[in-house]
Amino acid sequence: xxxxxxxxxxxxxxxxxxxxxxxxxxxxxxxxxxxxxxxxxxxxxxxxxxxxxxxxxxxxxxxxxxxxxxxxxxxxxxxxxxxxxxxxxxxxxxxxxxxxxxxxxxxxxxxxxxxxxxxxxxxxx
Amino acid sequence: xxxxxxxxxxxxxxxxxxxxxxxxxxxxxxxxxxxxxxxxxxxxxxxxxxxxxxxxxxxxxxxxxxxxxxxxxxxxxxxxxxxxxxxxxxxxxxxxxxxxxxxxxxx
Numbered sequence: 641x642x643x644x645x646x647x648x649x650x651x652x653x654x655x656x657x658x659x660x661x662x663x664x665x666x667x668x669x670x671x672x673x674x675x676x677x678x679x680x681x682x683x684x685x686x687x688x689x690x691x692x693x694x695x696x697x698x699x700x701x702x703x704x705x706x707x708x709x710x711x712x713x714x715x716x717x718x719x720x721x722x723x724x725x726x727x728x729x730x731x732x733x734x735x736x737x738x739x740x741x742x743x744x745x746x747x748x749x750x751x752x753x754x755x756x757x758x759x760x761x762x763x764x765x
Numbered sequence: 766x767x768x769x770x771x772x773x774x775x776x777x778x779x780x781x782x783x784x785x786x787x788x789x790x791x792x793x794x795x796x797x798x799x800x801x802x803x804x805x806x807x808x809x810x811x812x813x814x815x816x817x818x819x820x821x822x823x824x825x826x827x828x829x830x831x832x833x834x835x836x837x838x839x840x841x842x843x844x845x846x847x848x849x850x851x852x853x854x855x856x857x858x859x860x861x862x863x864x865x866x867x868x869x870x871x872x
Contacts, residue, residue: 677861686852686863686864686865686866687801687803687809687852687854687863687866688863689854689860689861689862689863692859692861700859700860701860702860703766703860704860736808736809747796747815748796748814748815748818749796749797749814749815749856750814750815751797751799751811751814751815751854751856752799752801752811752854753811753814753820754811755808755809755810755811756808757808758808
């Protein structure tokens with residue numbers, strides 16, 4: 641059974657750096673094709689994709705946030721860490737991590753299948 | 766970035782109704798399209814991947830279709846537990862992008 645859980649501060653001040661950790665179980669991030677991504681959702685708004693890291697350490701970022709984001713993995717700890725610098729009140733949101741499985745069938749590319757419960761982050765002085 | 770546009774933004778339907786939600790991509794994405802269901806205060810739940818493949822454990826009343834730029838999610842017979850917000854997402858190219866959501870409410 642795959643599970644993911646986000647952890648980190650619930651409140652950060654403007655200009656501070658946010659560090660979020662996704663701790664997972666039930667899969668290995670060293671398995672070919674597997675990835676873990678981060679997605680956020682401001683209150684009452686739509687989902688926004690932030691970043692994704694693959695088993696081979698390939699990293700992808702949202703261009704609009706790329707200068708502020710860093711995603712890393714610790715395969716031995718089953719963790720993925722997202723850091724976001726220079727936090728602003730508009731970054732107030734629930735942050736989710738999600739599992740991207742390996743493709744089983746080439747013509748059926750895999751998408752996020754299991755999500756963490758999310759963690760709410762408020763940016764305020 | 767590829768823009769994903771869902772329609773309608775919201776709809777009211779009755780239990781037992783057949784419901785269809787549309788998602789349009791601003792450029793072709795082949796079948797790299799996923800659908801998610803989100804209930805208030807909860808994380809999104811994956812329903813469909815690769816435009817028409819049902820995630821494990823998802824009931825067959827949910828179905829997806831389409832390829833290229835136009836996609837649909839259909840709920841064959843709406844049940845009380847299906848009232849939620851539905852999102853499409855393309856993963857053909859980075860950045861992956863979501864639609865704005867479709868809220869399905871009780872009539």
